[in-house]
Amino acid sequence: MAEIEMPGDEVERLGGLLRRVVELIDTRPSGFTVEDVGPPLARSGTNFDDVWKDGRVQVKRNSKDLKDACEAIVKAFDDFDRQMGDSLKPDGARPGR
Numbered sequence: 001m002a003e004i005e006m007p008g009d010e011v012e013r014l015g016g017l018l019r020r021v022v023e024l025i026d027t028r029p030s031g032f033t034v035e036d037v038g039p040p041l042a043r044s045g046t047n048f049d050d051v052w053k054d055g056r057v058q059v060k061r062n063s064k065d066l067k068d069a070c071e072a073i074v075k076a077f078d079d080f081d082r083q084m085g086d087s088l089k090p091d092g093a094r095p096g097r
Contacts, residue, residue: 008074011073011074014066015067015070018063018066018067018070021063022060022067025056025059026060
């Protein structure tokens, strides 16, 4: 019988990391004042953040799609594994039934 090896833990971890990216992508840096970094650096940071908005939206959308795919992959393999285990039991009966 062919053996299918699925790195479930890694895929599940990737989904969690992508979930965190989606949560954090809209946050803005904080904790400094213009006096701390100087007007040119503060202005450059603000300009970068303004220009990055469209890229942020796209990265957020793609990260969410990848996160959803990771969750679907893990669920599909779990379901398949459970079905294969059930098929090995007499009459396909599940324990506790």
